[in-house]
Amino acid sequence: xxxxxxxxxxxxxxxxxxxxxxxxxxxxxxxxxxxxxxxxxxxxxxxxxxxxxxxxxxxxxxxxxxxxxxxxxxxxxxxxxxxxxxxxxxxxxxxxxxxxxxxxxxxxxxxxxxxxxxxxxxxxxxxxxxxxxxxxxxxxxxxxxxxxxxxxxxxxxxxxxxxxxxxxxxxxxxxxxxxxxxxxxxxxxxxxxxxxxxxxxxxxxxxxxxxxxxxxxxxxxxxxxxxxxxxxxxxxxxxxxxxxxxxxxxxxxxxxxxxxxxxxxxxxxxxxxxxxxxxxxxxxxxxxxxxxxxxxxxxxxxxx
Amino acid sequence: xxxxxxxxxxxxxxxxxxxxxxxxxxxxxxxxxxxxxxxxxxxxxxxxxxxxxxxxxxxxxxxxxxxxxxxxxxxxxxxxxxxxxxxxxxxxxxxxxxxxxxxxxxxxxxxxxxxxxxxxxxxxxxxxxxxxxxxxxxxxxxxxxxxxxxxxxxxxxxxxxxxxxxxxxxxxxxxxxxxxxxxxxxxxxxxxxxxxxxxxxxxxxxxxxxxxxxxxxxxxxxxxxxxxxxxxxxxxxxxxxxxxxxxxxxxxxxxxxxxxxxxxxxxxxxxxxxxxxxxxxxxxxxxxxxxxxxxxxxxxxxxxxxxxxxxxxxxxxxxxxxxxxxxxxxxxxxxxxxxxxxxxxxxxxxxxxxxxxxxxxxxx
Numbered sequence: 001x002x003x004x005x006x007x008x009x010x011x012x013x014x015x016x017x018x019x020x021x022x023x024x025x026x027x028x029x030x031x032x033x034x035x036x037x038x039x040x041x042x043x044x045x046x047x048x049x050x051x052x053x054x055x056x057x058x059x060x061x062x063x064x065x066x067x068x069x070x071x072x073x074x075x076x077x078x079x080x081x082x083x084x085x086x087x088x089x090x091x092x093x094x095x096x097x098x099x100x101x102x103x104x105x106x107x108x109x110x111x112x113x114x115x116x117x118x119x120x121x122x123x124x125x126x127x128x129x130x131x132x133x134x135x136x137x138x139x140x141x142x143x144x145x146x147x148x149x150x151x152x153x154x155x156x157x158x159x160x161x162x163x164x165x166x167x168x169x170x171x172x173x174x175x176x177x178x179x180x181x182x183x184x185x186x187x188x189x190x191x192x193x194x195x196x197x198x199x200x201x202x203x204x205x206x207x208x209x210x211x212x213x214x215x216x217x218x219x220x221x222x223x224x225x226x227x228x229x230x231x232x233x234x235x236x237x238x239x240x241x242x243x244x245x246x247x248x249x250x251x252x253x254x255x256x257x258x259x260x261x262x263x264x265x266x267x268x269x270x271x272x273x274x275x276x277x278x279x280x281x282x283x284x285x286x287x288x289x290x291x292x293x294x295x296x297x298x299x300x301x302x303x304x
Numbered sequence: 305x306x307x308x309x310x311x312x313x314x315x316x317x318x319x320x321x322x323x324x325x326x327x328x329x330x331x332x333x334x335x336x337x338x339x340x341x342x343x344x345x346x347x348x349x350x351x352x353x354x355x356x357x358x359x360x361x362x363x364x365x366x367x368x369x370x371x372x373x374x375x376x377x378x379x380x381x382x383x384x385x386x387x388x389x390x391x392x393x394x395x396x397x398x399x400x401x402x403x404x405x406x407x408x409x410x411x412x413x414x415x416x417x418x419x420x421x422x423x424x425x426x427x428x429x430x431x432x433x434x435x436x437x438x439x440x441x442x443x444x445x446x447x448x449x450x451x452x453x454x455x456x457x458x459x460x461x462x463x464x465x466x467x468x469x470x471x472x473x474x475x476x477x478x479x480x481x482x483x484x485x486x487x488x489x490x491x492x493x494x495x496x497x498x499x500x501x502x503x504x505x506x507x508x509x510x511x512x513x514x515x516x517x518x519x520x521x522x523x524x525x526x527x528x529x530x531x532x533x534x535x536x537x538x539x540x541x542x543x544x545x546x547x548x549x550x551x552x553x554x555x556x557x558x559x560x561x562x563x564x565x566x567x568x569x570x571x572x573x574x575x576x577x578x579x580x581x582x583x584x585x586x587x588x589x590x591x592x593x594x595x596x597x598x599x600x601x602x603x604x605x606x607x608x609x610x611x612x613x614x615x616x617x618x619x620x621x622x623x624x625x626x627x628x629x630x631x632x633x634x635x636x637x638x639x640x641x642x643x644x645x646x647x648x649x650x651x652x653x654x655x656x657x658x659x660x661x662x663x664x665x666x667x668x
Contacts, residue, residue: 179401183415
């Protein structure tokens, strides 16, 4: 059926080669990273035999452990709060008309648009001023740390979450909500039983994005972090300056494994919520299962 | 159809009563000062072209819009600004608005669940509603796995399971193909008789309104122009718009000369009843199937007639439509396709005729 658009001859060979090159480009560094995390040599680029020493180092390195926990706590805290606030913002912008809606809409995109460094400096100044006020007015001596990192992450995550959730909301007919209201649901129950189940994939996607962004961030975190607490990426960044050992490789492999696990989890979740429900996923699955048939059958044989 | 048509309204509390209802969206007047009473147990159609305000009127009864002015009563209780979940009405939405993440059963049970009806009762009533619309065996399907007709039945069951006092239907058959639509027309009518509750439905399809409704309200540009039984609306339209919108019609421009005489645009005085003041511009409404056709010199004595040239004949199978051209109007005459009779050819001079009871005088 799709025979005329299928590439043939040299085109096909060139395209295949190109694909492999792209894969190589993607995965070769990861492969190298993983292999050298098992290398028994202090020099990152030299193979010195197999060892698990660096992983043991990672487990025993108390500062690294501390950074991991700060990262995880900041990520979870900022994800939960930004998902709630971002979803609320998305609902307000997509479903209600109010004064200043357009201004709010434009402002919400700011954290996505402005450079990280600018955002970081803003955060630095904000915390400095804010803590000074707290100190002079209430006499509270607050230091930067886990709290300030989390707040700075929430500040940019809200935008990303609301963009993702809004995309989902825009695709959902308002009539469904009207139908729920017509069927004796209160506003809250309408959200609980109709709106939320419809936007769950968007909310989950937004949460995953927030989690990833929070775990990844270096620049803003560096400015918002204090002497008390720092996140894993910022700590690793510091390690590099002190000289690179395969400990960094081991740490990176573990971070990579964690991300892969998160992505796999989200895919599994989408599969689960898509069972029998979402047409796009089912259509994709059908298309995938239908493909081998058209390939194995001779073109002329299809109609017979 | 005419028996007791005004009784239900006067005898008891109206199911729905709109008094001087106006709805504005900014500077746009969507519904303009509408008065309407819909009787309990009635199958009422709101008919009009798109944008005429019929859907807005329905949405105000549902509580999905609040009127800007006027009073809206449901069984005597003021409901103008009551939210939709506090009204004894349910709606079948235009595209059904079934919840895609729920099964048929869960969709139907939704309203009862929201009203905190006991589980046992929900189970029983859902079963009953599903069998009422003949959807047994599809309880566990999702809306994506249903055909258009089945979705419509789910939407009906989902609304009726709540035993509303008024069921509102927004273009309920609009999304179905012709054959299914005709089938569902009969079914809806039968269903309404069976459950005995007031149905208010919105449609732009005059045929649908004529076949299904006990009474029809014709709307245009936010105004309710005429309310009446299908026969009243078809045979005595109040103005040119209603006459044109309901069925095919010929409109002959005229002006009122006296109570029972009008002057056609060609200067001929003919009998025609109207209560309008002398000199008012009117139109004589002559339905194609009520017009007669004769050779110019053979018009029966009790018939009025105008003479024109036959331009062409459209063959419809069961009927023939003749187009007759005069220098001031074009007329269509519809004749049943029966053997024999007068069969003029294109180009011939013919007389289009009618008896007094075949026409009505409408405001221009």
